[in-house]
Amino acid sequence: MTTRTPSTTRPRPEVDAALGLLGAGRADWERAPAGQPAVRLRDAGLRFGQRELWGGLSLDVAPGEFLAVLGPNGSGKTSLLKVLLGLQALSAGTVSVCGRTPRRGSNTVGYVPQQKSFDPDLPLRGRDLVRLGLDGHRWGAAWPSRAARGRVADVINAVGATAYADAPVGLLSGGEQQRLRIAQALLGDPAVLLCDEPLLSLDLRHQQAVSALIDARRRLAGTAVVFVTHEVNPVLPLVDRVLYLVGGRWAVGTPQEVMTTERLSDLYGTDVDVLRVRGRIVVVGHPDSPHAEPGEHHHHHHPGDRDPGHHEFPGAGGSC
Ligand SMILES: Nc1ncnc2c1ncn2[C@@H]1O[C@H](COP(=O)(O)OP(=O)(O)OP(=O)(O)O)[C@@H](O)[C@H]1O
Numbered sequence: 001m002t003t004r005t006p007s008t009t010r011p012r013p014e015v016d017a018a019l020g021l022l023g024a025g026r027a028d029w030e031r032a033p034a035g036q037p038a039v040r041l042r043d044a045g046l047r048f049g050q051r052e053l054w055g056g057l058s059l060d061v062a063p064g065e066f067l068a069v070l071g072p073n074g075s076g077k078t079s080l081l082k083v084l085l086g087l088q089a090l091s092a093g094t095v096s097v098c099g100r101t102p103r104r105g106s107n108t109v110g111y112v113p114q115q116k117s118f119d120p121d122l123p124l125r126g127r128d129l130v131r132l133g134l135d136g137h138r139w140g141a142a143w144p145s146r147a148a149r150g151r152v153a154d155v156i157n158a159v160g161a162t163a164y165a166d167a168p169v170g171l172l173s174g175g176e177q178q179r180l181r182i183a184q185a186l187l188g189d190p191a192v193l194l195c196d197e198p199l200l201s202l203d204l205r206h207q208q209a210v211s212a213l214i215d216a217r218r219r220l221a222g223t224a225v226v227f228v229t230h231e232v233n234p235v236l237p238l239v240d241r242v243l244y245l246v247g248g249r250w251a252v253g254t255p256q257e258v259m260t261t262e263r264l265s266d267l268y269g270t271d272v273d274v275l276r277v278r279g280r281i282v283v284v285g286h287p288d289s290p291h292a293e294p295g296e297h298h299h300h301h302h303p304g305d306r307d308p309g310h311h312e313f314p315g316a317g318g319s320c
């Protein structure tokens with residue numbers, strides 16, 4: 001009962017899909033007083049033993065804001081997401097999500113973890129995978145099964161995955177699996193969406209579809225997005241600000257402010273050159289990244305494929 005649709009024949013389903021999420025943000029608007037940042041860090045620090053991953057980090061992420069988190073392997077990007085999920089305590093400072101201390105299992109936060117492929121033999125349909133997003137939430141059990149089924153169908157439709165939602169997940173392409181993961185993360189109608197390298201291993205078309213979907217969600221539902229990535233270019237038109245973590249140090253600001261030869265050389269403590277080529281940012285001389293020339297590897301990105309560099313984001317929706 002393979003119901004996979006060759007995705008080349010589906011013209012930009014992410015746009016229709018995203019519109020389907022318009023009504024999804026209702027509960028978010030009531031979760032915290034208006035004007036509350038989606039994420040607030042104050043003098044936040046995280047250390048394991050003697051090693052400080054980052055410290056003195058103060059940052060507000062507004063509802064609807066798209067924050068890209070960049071930095072080399074081991075700089076503490078995933079650990080930051082775990083702090084926001086309530087899975088990892090800070091060593092110093094404070095953190096709040098929609099005005100509250102993050103706690104495990106909260107449906108305020110949606111999470112797309114660092115990608116792993118499913119076993120081809122896994123006897124789980126895409127629809128079942130998405131449905132798992134209801135478990136562990138406080139209100140999950142309270143949902144009658146018909147309402148739960150409807151909500152699952154809605155988010156599957158919203159990510160454009162209806163055509164293959166009943167196929168075994170292990171047989172789906174990386175991009176199709178990733179859409180289902182995003183559906184799962186959106187199921188709890190989150191005010192904050194945490195994505196850990198969600199574009200890795202996706203081809204350009206799927207990168208664009210997944211990015212467009214996440215972008216639409218934050219625009220239409222006011223969901224703040226914290227998006228960990230090794231490569232800023234595929235999301236550059238969407239990014240409001242960048243948080244760059246390197247060896248215990250950090251910088252935050254717009255891509256124009258942070259992605260400069262001066263700032264990155266200072267952060268890395270060595271000479272790094274930041275070049276701008278046809279709307280793309282190329283960092284040369286990254287001392288400790290596995291991708292010596294970001295953009296040359298694994299992303300299949302071509303200059304000119306995206307509308308480069310400008311992106312209007314008219315005020316955050318205030319959705320916490
Ligand atoms: N619970 C823990 N106890 C001890 N060390 C940890 C723990 N969690 C993470 N670390 C260490 O902290 C460092 C940062 O890990 P983290 O996963 O946050 O990095 P990252 O920036 O996401 O890296 P990557 O780009 O490779 O995904 C790593 O060296 C990791 O081994």
Ligand SMILES: [Mg+2]
Nearest residue numbers: 077078079114
């Ligand atoms: Mg990581």
